[in-house]
Amino acid sequence: MSEATASTPPTPERLEQLHAGCSNWGRWGADDQAGALNLLTAQCRVDAARLVRTGRTVSLAHDISTMPSVECPFPAHHHMLASGDALGSNGIPGYEATRDYIGTDVHGLGLTHIDALCHMFVRGRSYNGRTAESVASTGATANTIMEAAGGIVGRGVLLDVPRALGLTELPGNTAITPDQLDLTCATQGVEVRSGDLLLVSTGRDLRREQKRGRLDPIADGLAGLHAECLPWLQAHDIAVLGSDGISDPMPGLGIAEWPFPIHQIGITGLGLMLIDNLALGELSGACVELGTWEFLLTMAPLRIPGGTGSPINPVAVL
Numbered sequence: 001m002s003e004a005t006a007s008t009p010p011t012p013e014r015l016e017q018l019h020a021g022c023s024n025w026g027r028w029g030a031d032d033q034a035g036a037l038n039l040l041t042a043q044c045r046v047d048a049a050r051l052v053r054t055g056r057t058v059s060l061a062h063d064i065s066t067m068p069s070v071e072c073p074f075p076a077h078h079h080m081l082a083s084g085d086a087l088g089s090n091g092i093p094g095y096e097a098t099r100d101y102i103g104t105d106v107h108g109l110g111l112t113h114i115d116a117l118c119h120m121f122v123r124g125r126s127y128n129g130r131t132a133e134s135v136a137s138t139g140a141t142a143n144t145i146m147e148a149a150g151g152i153v154g155r156g157v158l159l160d161v162p163r164a165l166g167l168t169e170l171p172g173n174t175a176i177t178p179d180q181l182d183l184t185c186a187t188q189g190v191e192v193r194s195g196d197l198l199l200v201s202t203g204r205d206l207r208r209e210q211k212r213g214r215l216d217p218i219a220d221g222l223a224g225l226h227a228e229c230l231p232w233l234q235a236h237d238i239a240v241l242g243s244d245g246i247s248d249p250m251p252g253l254g255i256a257e258w259p260f261p262i263h264q265i266g267i268t269g270l271g272l273m274l275i276d277n278l279a280l281g282e283l284s285g286a287c288v289e290l291g292t293w294e295f296l297l298t299m300a301p302l303r304i305p306g307g308t309g310s311p312i313n314p315v316a317v318l
Helices: 012-021 035-039 042-049 178-188 204-210 229-236 261-268 281-290
Strands: 057-059 077-082 099-103 113-115 152-160 197-201 240-243 273-276 294-299 309-311 315-317
Touching (some): 012 261, 042 152, 042 294, 057 281, 152 178
Parallel strands (some): 152 197, 197 240
Antiparallel strands (some): 057 315, 077 099, 113 309, 152 294, 294 315
16 A cells, blocks of 8 residues: 555655656657657557447547637637638639638646657756757747657546545645555456546646636645656556646645656656647547447647657547
């Protein structure tokens, strides 16, 4: 049993130990840039495809916001290049079309996105020892989102932690412990395996509804994983980690150098790409209805050379 509890934050000394111990550097060679995605084998994908029973699909992404909010203070830019009153603006006779433009900050607390391994550094080093010079003003030269350019397809597993604890949602800044992850697995009757795409629900969407759409991730907080979950993630050899929050509790530990250890150590040490700000309510309901917490999960990050991440629309197929 883990000694961690939601009310006992890790010490700086323990975070240093986790940083030293939770590492996949060199596991797949000194030149590796894919990190834990190496665990998502072709056989994992074949096995995941066999999980499809009904063909039902569920999107796990939120709509891209174009209006500022407390969750998305720097929203996407979306404007029309050709609207209904300018159908002939392309200059080709008889060809009527509308067109639009979109641009966005890839990261943040509102947009559903995936973090590449060049997104996080600890003391100037990203996954597998790349230095800060590997990310320039023109983009990254290593550990980029292009490592997932072929798409991410595998066995998705949803752990609905509040449901397992008899709750509807977890309060802000709650730290989910390894024992609670184990309890959720046991309650749901699901096993987390090597190569899985693990999704952790904290009930954020319900909290947002209760706040009438004005949930402040900093003032109101978000639930996430306790730092002691890092060895748990390492032991289970998951390929990708996602959450309806950012996987770390918010507003953070407040410890110098270690405000968000799941991001810092999970990405730089374990080589885990993280999916932030998922929409998991509909998926949880579907899993309850169908009596399963495992499914085929597909996602296709944008092919952004040098990119530190990408907006993403994961789709569960049940």
